[in-house]
Amino acid sequence: MEEQQEIVEPLSLAIERHGRGDTVTVIATLGDEEVHRDKLDLNRASDRSKFGRAIHAKLPRFTPLEIDTQLLKLLADIERQREREQADAPEQSRGDELNAMELTRPELIIRRDFSGIVVPRLLGSRNGTDCVWTLYAKSGGKRSASELETSVVCGDQALHVHPMPPLPSVADVTELCRWSMESRNAWTAGKLTPTTAEVLNAVMDRIDRYVELPSDGESGCVGYNATLSLWVMLSYCYPLFPAVPYLYLAGPAGSGKTRTMDLIGRMVFRPMFSSNTTAANVFRSLHARGGTLLLDEAERLKDDRSPEVSEITSILLSGYRRGGRANRLEPSGDSFRSVSFDVYAPKLLACIRGLPPALSSRCITVRLSRASTGSPRAGRSLDDSPEDEQRIRDLLHAWMLERSATLLVTPSPASTLANRDAERWEPLFRIAALCDDAELLDFVIGHAAGQLEHEVEDATPEADPALLSALHELAGSKPRFTPGDVFESAKDIDPDAFEDGWNPRRVSAVLRRYGFRVQRSNGKRWYRLNASEVADVAKRYGYELSANSSLEGF
Known part of the structure; x- marks a missing residue:
């Protein structure tokens, strides 16, 4: 009697596609039993290898090489199907050409007679919770709140949002939703319309409560306080300026640089704190979410021998001007492609021993000194008035929507500054000009001229x-x-x-x-x-x- 051979069932691989890309869910079955499933990019050799190893661990008779061969066949099938779909599709189905000049980032949108700010919200649903991006906008005097779409109607123009953010997570809402629900509802109803002077005074009062700034002659510390406060307001409208000045907190150890940075970080738009970050984290985070980078202990930026530090410095230099990019080669399947990351954003730098000269020339410098013994400001906890802290953020969000579009038609005030000096200070001058207080504007311009005389040593x-x-x-x-x-x-x-x-x-x-x-x-x-x-x-x-x-x- 002949010995019967064991029948070895073949391993079957099936896919579930997600859109038109190469990321799919692959399901491995043996007979009627599902053995393994995972989501992977079939173009990536590492993804295919991981999937093959997982199968081999469960069914040793199937080698990773055999699994990889089957996965490559699936990829070829997807590509052939895509080619057929493209050949059969009418030309117009590919969409109309978009005007690249009509692209806008999603977080802050400012045009003539239009201003918008995007906030992540957490909504309750039958299935638990959902997170959405909501665009709060003022257009033609009308206030609205609606879910963020790929296009935003701005008068008779359609702006195309890029990069369109993925749905926010609960962590995104916790970190980025800094405008209270009560304030949002009040603004939508037209009950919260702060003026520039009101917001500036509120921010200055907050800073004066917690930070002992050095004296600036007869005016005391008001010049430095106004500079810090105007820069906080700038973080809510920076996209409309061709260049955004960085803020440099200089001073010896114990002068309150970290405390001042913490205080400012609680008020600026979408803060991102870091003291020992990587270049990749900087350009990816700024591109994905926008906002304000706060970099403490920036002394290491003078280490010109470190490739990582040189890369961070390059990003900071590029991000000073609107359109500033960090170009990197990113993996694409088994090869690479060039990807451009938007790194234009306000940045606050704090250190003891000075900045590289090219970076210092992009900064407005505020020199801090040690607080006097027994100073009530230095002794107060930054957490002692959370309601007032929230009130300041609410005012800043509402001010952005009510007043920022006006800055587009606000002329640059006359001053003796020129070239890079004028470029750095102009955004602050224009915001101060919205206060309709000629004395305040003259004071800020005079303070700027005085500070420029002291900047040589910081740039050196x-x-x-x-x-x-x-x-x-x-x-x-x-x-x-x-x-x-x-x-x-x-x-x-x-x-x-x-x-x-x-x-x-x-x-x-x-x-x-x-x-x-x-x-x-x-x-x-x-x-x-x-x-x-x-x-x-x-x-x-x-x-x-x-x-x-x-x-x-x-």
């Missing part, structure tokens, strides 16, 4: 003046000298400016930024310079050469 890397002074001194006393000579001389001039990690090669890299390049001779690297050349460069950058160096050339 700590070691650079000592290096230029050493270079000037050596150029006036030696026909040639090495980067090592400059390094040793600079350390004598300012020992505290050179922490661990400095060496002659780094010195030559810094000096190369100012146009001073070494020459090679007999295997060594030398400088051959005139002292007047160095003096001219120092004068152009506003650096004072040390008393040890000759002042030839000035």
